Structure formats: structure tokens, C-alpha cells
Amino acid sequence: MPVCFKLIMKSAFYPVILAGGSGTRFWPRSRRRRAKQVLALDGKQTMIQKTVERLAPVSHEKDFWIITNEFVGDEIQRQLPSIPPKQMVIEPEPRNTAPAIGLAAFILERIDPASIIGMFPADHVIADEKKFRKVLQRAIEIAGRGENIVVMGVRPSRAETGYGYIETGDKLDQELFRVRRFTEKPNQQRAEEFVTAGNYYWNSGIFVWSARTLTRALREHLSETTPYLETIAAAWGTRDFEKKLGQLYPKCENISIDYAVLEPRSAKGEHSSNLYCLPADFGWNDLGSWAALYEHHAAALPGTNGRNVVEGKDVYAVNATGNYIYAKNKFVAAVGVHNLVVVETDDAILITTREQSQDVGKVVKYLNDKKMTDLV
């Protein structure tokens, strides 16, 4: 009875959205208090609103969890009023993904021992939402059996050196593979080899597993941090929670879930690791830089090369191609310039090239060094 099955799955599935990023890559639009996840980079909704909306048909709003930081917490609550406030956990200090998703797992295991947890970055673009949800449903189903860990892989469309890759092994069916290995960001040559090999996928950062599987994995692979997370989780729902969180969370190891659990687990060998990859093409883009945002928007424009992507009040471009221009306040004239990124906000202007736009972090560092905190 698939309908009944689906309802059971829905009740047990908890999306945990990791929204702690500081998002310096979109400076000057992104700031500590306006990090990427709370910006509307792709349409009218913000990245986190889109993330929740995309997942809503698979879960209930009351079952969402958000792990975020003090800078954007209030803004997220404002943007997502129907998420229960006590399911928004504010990290007292950033500790990367392992403590964040780990804390959610320990809490959810106490609330519902049959919980299936999905871990989702708050700030990625997914163009084909229906396909995404179809793959996610399958992941939930697989994660519900035994101690399976499912990662969503993205078929690489280029030899990208900015992402981690998943090397797959046995093909179990048309769309399911065992994971052989997680690899770090490769160099150009290795990235090209991965793409040619055909069994490598981009690591989307989306994982699905049961709360129990995750808590067991943490006990095994992150034994020092686990007691802190268990103590905090035990206080959830009590007036002690904030205090415990503030005391113990900063003691947790600052480590990603990939490093902490998935890589050591994959080292057990693909047949005993219980790691599965569901590869898919659902138009995934992590929007990691202004250049990536340009490409995302340019792909949606008519024509082929040299399109200017303009988000602005009024822009006039003459003999100008391939530029990304964002200016909500002022008229912008671009004359004879190519492949630039121009971003104007109320208090700052960024001028860079698409190629160098990932270096915008240097500006944020400069502003921090100079104590120009208004601009950060």
C-alpha cells in the first residue's frame, strides 16, 4: 500500500537545514547579518525560503529544523514564521557540520526514535524540484532500512576543482550505487580524470539517514564530542537548553560531517560501509561565487555568448558583454567592459572580474582587519 507507506515515511522525516554560513562570497550583498542563505539571489524568495519550500511537499513545516548562528537567526525566523522557534538552534560558535547535524540527530532520536533525517544546505539552487523530491523520497526509503547512509550525488557537468567528489562502486540499480570513497577537492588534472571516469559525482552536501544511524556513527567516529551533544540534547525543551548549549557546544570539535563520519566510514570498504549514492541531474548549483550566479542567470537568458546579467534599477550597457551588474539604487552605465562583476549596495561597491570574483573574501578580511565592521 504505497499511500500508507508514504504517510508513514512523511511523519518520520525531519529536514535539518544547516544555515550557519557567513556567506562572504557575495559581499557586498552578503554581510554577517545578511548571509547568502537569507538573500534573494535567485528570484524573489530567499535561498532558505526556497530550500524550505522545495522540501515542504516531503515533510511538514512543524518537522523542520534549522541550525544557524546569532547573526542571521532573527532574520531566518522572520523569513520562515511557520517553523517552530524551538526547532531553530542558534550555534553559540560555529563548529562546522558534524556538531550541527549531530546535535539535531541526538535531539530527534529522543523525540522520535524512528526519525529519518535529511541534512540540507540552506543556500543551494535546485532547478528541477520535482526530480529532486523524487530522488529524496527514494533516499528516505533507503535510509529507513538498517543503517544506510544516503548521499545525493550530482552528475558533474565540468571538471570543477571547487567541489568534493564521490567515487561510486557497485551499481545496484539504474540510479543507486554503493559509495567507494569520498575525495577532497581535486586539482585540475584529477578533476578531469574524475569526469572522464564516469563513476564520480559531485558531493551535493545532502545526506539522508536515520537519527539512530547518525548518533551511532558519531559515537564511533567522534567520541569526544558526542557526550557534549548528548548532554545538550537531553536539555532540549527545558529552560537549561540555552545554558548547556552555550557551555558545551563550543567544546565540540570543529569538523565537517564528511571528515568526521563519511570518509572514515567509506574507508571500511564499500560493502561494509552502508554508504549509498543516488546520483541525479536536478539542476543543482551551490552558487559559490558571483561568477556562479552570473552563469546561473545567464543560462536562463536568450542568446548564447556575451549576455549581460543585470539586476538593477536601470542599466545601460554599450559595447559591453558578459557582465554581471547588480545595482538597486543607481543608474549604471557600462561602456566597453567585459566579464566584470559590478555590485552596488547602500554603502559599498564591488568591481571585479568574473574570473577573480572568488577573491572577494580578501575584501571582507581587509574590512575586518581595519575594523570597518559596518561593511562586514
Added chain:
Amino acid sequence: MPVCFKLIMKSAFYPVILAGGSGTRFWPRSRRRRAKQVLALDGKQTMIQKTVERLAPVSHEKDFWIITNEFVGDEIQRQLPSIPPKQMVIEPEPRNTAPAIGLAAFILERIDPASIIGMFPADHVIADEKKFRKVLQRAIEIAGRGENIVVMGVRPSRAETGYGYIETGDKLDQELFRVRRFTEKPNQQRAEEFVTAGNYYWNSGIFVWSARTLTRALREHLSETTPYLETIAAAWGTRDFEKKLGQLYPKCENISIDYAVLEPRSAKGEHSSNLYCLPADFGWNDLGSWAALYEHHAAALPGTNGRNVVEGKDVYAVNATGNYIYAKNKFVAAVGVHNLVVVETDDAILITTREQSQDVGKVVKYLNDKKMTDLV
């Protein structure tokens, strides 16, 4: 008795500043009501304030005349409160330099038949003011004799195609030549030939002559326009002046003094034209584009190549060279960009290259076409 001589010269010398330019080349800083001549492009004083200050030791403030337009007239009066308001003539329509300087000549001839007139653009840079005044004193002296017309030539430092050139003939002394010919803006090859030849000078647009010489030349070469100018001049100082100016000035031929008088006069041959050239190196720069302004400022900076010229609130440049950045309101970060011009004003931003910055006129045309008059 040189002192006495000097005093006589001073009393007869009237600087006429032509300040009717619309200055679109410095958009978005320059606008119809904030044309180049009323902008502070080179230091704290505006271009016209600097022009007057530079000339003041050679004349009296009460002897200055300014020919300008309705858009910047009030601003000029505000910037130069000691210039007698009735010596500021507001052209009802732009008619280029011949009617402008011609009207001044007809008026001044009536006021003081011995007037020596200097014609000065309002918006040029002159670095060595002492040298400039020395050359000017000589020009005044020469113009006081007979029907001499003196033009200040600038020794060319490069094969510039944007300027007119003066071809000189007989050398009368170390710093005085007869003019053989005025030439239009040359192409690159001709410009290079001129520089190599050694007897060509840039036409600075600065001329000195007696009012009588000029009025005679106008009667000879611009016979249709002359009666209008004479009628307007006769009304100067009466309540009819504005009316006559409004009625007759628009009927004058729209022509430069170079075309109207100097070129036909030079065609008479250098020995009968009475045209003289005083060449000099007084650090002249017409600041004809953002690129020229960059070069003017960059030359004053320490170091050699790749200097960024910054006029702004706060600018951070990283891996960025050769840029001109003007931003008084906002913090600007320039990352990995080279040889750009970035100009931010209250309502607009220009992004161009130094090489293409002369095309900024296209933006002004676009704004006019679109009736976006606030930005023009």
C-alpha cells in the same frame, strides 16, 4: 620704465573666459548644470575658479568677462562672486566660439577702444602658472602692436589625434613664430609626422588680440553674423540687452573662431596674416576625458606604472592596477581589475575602461533619448 608699462598693459587687458561647454565627457560627474568648468576635477577649486585665479595677477577681477550658458550661469556666479554680474553673458543658445568671443570684442571695443582681449577656455589645466603668465604677458605685448593675433601653442608630447595643430613658419626669436597654418585634428599617421617635424604645436585655444583686430576680422570673415553682434553690443548696459541677445544671438552662425577667422586668415600666407604663435611648455592639459584626468593625477603620484588614482571616501584595491576610481559616497573594493574608470555619484555609476572612456558621450545621448533628464 617697465613698471609703468606693465600697469598700462594691465589696465587694457580683458580676459574673456568661454565657459559654455556642456562637458558630457565627465558624465556622471558632469551634468548640464554641473559642466566640467564648474567641477573641481583638479584640487579643491573648480576649473573656472582656477582659470580666473591663474589670470588674476595679469588683470583685475573687474575686467574679467565670462560667456556661458543658462545651465551653469548661476553656479559660476556663485563660484566667482567678485566678477561683475553684468560681465557674465548668458548665451540664449550655444553658438560656438566665434559669436561668443566676437560679442565680447564688440562690447569691449565700445567700452575701451584700446582693449586687448585674451580668450581662455574655462576648463583646462595649466601646471606652471608662472610660466603661463610670462608667455601671456608677451602675447599681450605683441597683440598690442598693429593687428597682431597671438595664439599660444603647446609643444606636443605625443602624437595626439584629438587636438588641432598649429604649423609654424618663420622663427622671429627663441619663443616666437609666425603661424603658417592651422590644421584640423589629424589622423594617427599625420599626428606622428607633425610631432617628428618639430614645427607643429597643439592649439591651446588661447588667443590674444586687440578688440579692434578681432572686430575687423569678424567684419571681414563673418559678415552676416557681425551686424547681430554689433546690435547686441550696442545694447549692453541698457535694459534692452537681454532682449536683443535673445532675439539676435541665435541668428549668429554656429562656428568656431578657428574656422571663422584663424584658418581663412592663415590662408593669406604667413607674412600677411599677422598670426603669431608663442609655443610653451606650461603643463597644459585640456582634460578631455576620464583617461586624461587619470593621467594627469597619476603623473603626480609616486611610483611608475600601474598606479590607481583614487578620489573617494574609502577604496580598497587588490591585484588592481591603473584604475581611476571616484566615489565620494561609498566604500569601493576593486579586485583583480585593471585600467578601469569607475565613477560613482549620488544617482549613477559609470564603469568603463580608460581606453573607452571617451565613449561616455554615448551614455548621455542614451539618457537624452530616453528622456531620463534627471541624469543628464
